[in-house]
Amino acid sequence: EEWDKEKDEL
Amino acid sequence: MNIFRFAGDMSHVFSIIILLLRLHVAKNANGVSLKTQELFLIVFCTRYLDLLIRFISLYNSAMKILYIGSTAAIIHMIRYREPYRSTYDRSQDSFRLEFALIPCLVLAMITSLIRGFGFIELFWTFSIYLEAVAILPQLIVLQRYSVVENLTGHYIFFLGAYRGLYILNWIYRAYTEKHYHHDYVVYACGFVQTALYADFFYYYFQSKYYGGTFSLPT
Numbered sequence: 182e183e184w185d186k187e188k189d190e191l
Numbered sequence: 192m193n194i195f196r197f198a199g200d201m202s203h204v205f206s207i208i209i210l211l212l213r214l215h216v217a218k219n220a221n222g223v224s225l226k227t228q229e230l231f232l233i234v235f236c237t238r239y240l241d242l243l244i245r246f247i248s249l250y251n252s253a254m255k256i257l258y259i260g261s262t263a264a265i266i267h268m269i270r271y272r273e274p275y276r277s278t279y280d281r282s283q284d285s286f287r288l289e290f291a292l293i294p295c296l297v298l299a300m301i302t303s304l305i306r307g308f309g310f311i312e313l314f315w316t317f318s319i320y321l322e323a324v325a326i327l328p329q330l331i332v333l334q335r336y337s338v339v340e341n342l343t344g345h346y347i348f349f350l351g352a353y354r355g356l357y358i359l360n361w362i363y364r365a366y367t368e369k370h371y372h373h374d375y376v377v378y379a380c381g382f383v384q385t386a387l388y389a390d391f392f393y394y395y396f397q398s399k400y401y402g403g404t405f406s407l408p409t
Contacts, residue, residue, distance in 0.1 A: 189192075189251050190357070190360075191254055191258070
């Protein structure tokens, strides 16, 4: 399962 | 970024400002949990390790640095600066950090193993778990003092509202984004985190509605 690299949430 | 996410971030910033204001106005640290602030500092430092390896946006970096910096400043005030140091009641704030840290670390290691996460993702996962329970020491202190000061009450309200607004943000994103990445660990922790405030919210709104002092049942 990939980690969401685009995650910009704080 | 949608309106719920932005409102959530602003609610978080607002809560920190209220806590700083509360310390400044009251000139004491009565009813403030240093342990919760320490847990939050660990949460921010472990979650925002990516500050060192990538740049997302000016907003993103600025907020991360703001969270780390302001929380560190609050801890410094209560630990070393007068009149906060001498008015902080250590005996009321008896939560043991390892009771939160160790289970969260174990859970994060298991999760990371299952999901094939690396080093930074492991700490990110740890911070998600830890944030869910970081408010517990503060809620315990609140229970012991029974009567909740206005500003302390507002601080906890906005801190709780922040993750609640994130839940609305996830729902919105799931409906509007075609390839939205669902992270059920984040969802579950977000729900647990918000649920921990439910009891507090109930008495907070009741005191706002009926007026008078805001006190928690003992």
